[in-house]
Amino acid sequence: LAKTTQPISMDSYEGQEVNITCSHNNIATNDYITWYQQFPSQGPRFIIQGYKTKVTNEVASLFIPADRKSSTLSLPRVSLSDTAVYYCLVGGLEGTGKLIFGQGTTLQVKP
Amino acid sequence: GAVVSQHPSWVICKSGTSVKIECRSLDFQATTMFWYRQFPKQSLMLMATSNEGSKATYEQGVEKDKFLINHASLTLSTLTVTSAHPEDSSFYICSARGFGALTDTQYFGPGTRLTVL
Numbered sequence: 657l658a659k660t661t662q663p664i665s666m667d668s669y670e671g672q673e674v675n676i677t678c679s680h681n682n683i684a685t686n687d688y689i690t691w692y693q694q695f696p697s698q699g700p701r702f703i704i705q706g707y708k709t710k711v712t713n714e715v716a717s718l719f720i721p722a723d724r725k726s727s728t729l730s731l732p733r734v735s736l737s738d739t740a741v742y743y744c745l746v747g748g749l750e751g752t753g754k755l756i757f758g759q760g761t762t763l764q765v766k767p
Numbered sequence: 768g769a770v771v772s773q774h775p776s777w778v779i780c781k782s783g784t785s786v787k788i789e790c791r792s793l794d795f796q797a798t799t800m801f802w803y804r805q806f807p808k809q810s811l812m813l814m815a816t817s818n819e820g821s822k823a824t825y826e827q828g829v830e831k832d833k834f835l836i837n838h839a840s841l842t843l844s845t846l847t848v849t850s851a852h853p854e855d856s857s858f859y860i861c862s863a864r865g866f867g868a869l870t871d872t873q874y875f876g877p878g879t880r881l882t883v884l
Contacts, residue, residue: 690872699860699875700811702769743810753799753864753871757811 658682658746665762674731676761678744681725687746689720689727694741694760703742704729731763739765770794771863773876780851781884788846788879790861796841797863801873802834805858817844851883 661679668674680689688707692700704711706718706727717730731738743760747753770793780786790800798819803811815836816824823836833855835847844863848855858880862873 692875697858697878697880699771699773699862699878702872702874705872753873754801754813754816755873756813757803759810 658684658687659756660744660746660758662742662744662758662761664759665764667764667766668734669766670735671733674734674738674763674765676729676731676742676744676763677726678729679726680744680746683724683746689718689724690745690747690755691716691718691727691729692743692745694743700743734763734765736765736767739763769865769872769874771861771874771876773859773861773879775879776877777880777882779882779884782852783850785847785849786851786881788848788859788861788881790844790846790863790876792842792863792865792874795863795865797844797865798841799864800838800844801862801864802836802844802846803860803862805860805878811860814846848881851881853883856881856883 658680690705691703693703694700704716704718706720708720711718719728741760741762745755747755772791774789800817802814805811813826814829817836817838819838819841825831833849838844858878860878862875864871
């Protein structure tokens, strides 16, 4: 399983765009990149998933360079309610599909 | 879609008793479910992988006789913490493997807070 590295914490202000970058140098060919959001005392919530290039949904964008050794989660115009821990994980269809969580990035959005 | 529930959401028990936690995939079938535990201010730690109709696979360091996992159907997995002790107090989270936009994706339950007195 590919190991991921993210910044431990980030601060932002309401209305700003936030970019969280994750390194996964050992990503395998059939691994996908998935980001989750977790609030205190809740289970992680799926945000977005991608394989390469750019993926966008109603809440975020995911940018993946050609070498796939990193990815960047982009949250447009954050609000106070986006304060949470964000996890980047890599995994694929092979094997059990299990995911190993890293430490995640604690995003603090300030008014 | 892709909703996973857990029951109970919290439980308090006395030391030495057993506690069962249920994990259900409500709107999809999950051949594989996973159990995690999370201590305060820490990340999720994978405990075991549960496959429908077969024995669970436990991560290194997780006592299989203490944390009994049963995955009897495609929508239900249970975790039983046997002879619970205060050090077992934690936040237990399950996930179910379903098909996302691109590939298999894990969808997580809301978690169960276990407090052992």
